[in-house]
Amino acid sequence: MPEGHTIHRLALDLERDLVGHPVEASSPQGRFPDADRLDGRTLRSTEAIGKHLLLHFGAGRVVHVHLGLFGRFRRHRRPAPPPRDTTRLRLAGPDRTWDLVGPTACEMLTSADLRSLRARIGVDPIARRTSRADLDRTFATLARTRREVGAVLLDQAIFSGIGNVYRAEILFLLGIDPATPARDLSRRDFDAIWRKARELLRLGVVERRIVTVRDAGRRPPRREALHVYKREVCRACTGPISRTTSAGRSLWWCPTCQPPRREPTRS
DNA sequence: AGACGATGCGGAC
DNA sequence: TCCGCCTCGTCTT
Numbered sequence: 557m558p559e560g561h562t563i564h565r566l567a568l569d570l571e572r573d574l575v576g577h578p579v580e581a582s583s584p585q586g587r588f589p590d591a592d593r594l595d596g597r598t599l600r601s602t603e604a605i606g607k608h609l610l611l612h613f614g615a616g617r618v619v620h621v622h623l624g625l626f627g628r629f630r631r632h633r634r635p636a637p638p639p640r641d642t643t644r645l646r647l648a649g650p651d652r653t654w655d656l657v658g659p660t661a662c663e664m665l666t667s668a669d670l671r672s673l674r675a676r677i678g679v680d681p682i683a684r685r686t687s688r689a690d691l692d693r694t695f696a697t698l699a700r701t702r703r704e705v706g707a708v709l710l711d712q713a714i715f716s717g718i719g720n721v722y723r724a725e726i727l728f729l730l731g732i733d734p735a736t737p738a739r740d741l742s743r744r745d746f747d748a749i750w751r752k753a754r755e756l757l758r759l760g761v762v763e764r765r766i767v768t769v770r771d772a773g774r775r776p777p778r779r780e781a782l783h784v785y786k787r788e789v790c791r792a793c794t795g796p797i798s799r800t801t802s803a804g805r806s807l808w809w810c811p812t813c814q815p816p817r818r819e820p821t822r823s
Numbered sequence: 824a825g826a827c828g829a830t831g832c833g834g835a836c
Numbered sequence: 837t838c839c840g841c842c843t844c845g846t847c848t849t
Binding site for chain 2: 558559561562607622623624625626627660661710712719720721722766785805
Binding site: 626627628642658 | 837838841842843844
């Protein structure tokens with residue numbers, strides 16, 4: 557499930573259920589022993605940065621969670637079921653209990669760790685506001701790289717929060733061939749990518765899932781929610797969808813709707 | 824029962 | 837560029 561929209565949604569849901577209350581914290585699996593240091597403390601705030609989730613407990617206690625590919629949070633009403641053997645972290649608030657299973661990271665961060673995390677994460681399309689300077693810097697980075705745009709969209713140091721589904725869908729919706737060298741993108745292309753990423757990921761936060769197809773504003777069934785990702789036939793031209801590997805991940809795209817660029821234009 | 828894949832990432836080479 | 841890790845639902849035997 558987890559691309560940036562999932563993490564931002566979690567930050568909001570955890571905030572609603574737990575912030576401002578003392579929380580019972582435990583690690584049933586035992587692989588997050590620092591849970592003891594949180595037990596009984598009040599959760600002050602939650603924060604999502606790209607695909608990273610931060611839980612601020614005050615007094616320098618910050619929990620960093622990264623779900624990776626399989627990590628999940630489950631929300632239980634009272635009475636919560638017994639935790640699974642794999643439950644890394646259980647957080648019990650006044651009337652909801654949250655269980656974290658299978659994360660790549662669940663750890664306490666020092667303030668230095670937190671600074672370096674913030675420093676290595678690129679612009680986040682879901683963030684409330686992003687400075688012009690950060691966007692200019694990001695565009696300048698693209699102009700310098702030799703990599704393809706398909707690979708760049710997955711690089712969390714450049715854009716944070718975009719994952720394998722969103723990258724395929726963004727490129728399709730903008731008609732951009734994933735193999736286009738990122739340095740050949742115009743500022744207009746870059747701005748279009750940024751706007752589309754913001755639109756789609758923010759919609760994902762609201763919908764609690766990835767939706768990129770909109771039929772007259774209607775909410776499509778799950779199978780019909782995407783344009784190219786894992787599809788065989790293009791929704792637009794009915795031609796076959798191609799599959800390639802980019803940045804080590806499968807990437808689906810439509811060679812008709814996303815034709816190769818002839819001459820690069822910069823602006 | 825066992826295999827397989829999945830919306831991710833970091834480290835080794 | 838590949839490998840290993842994290843977990844579990846679904847599919848195959």
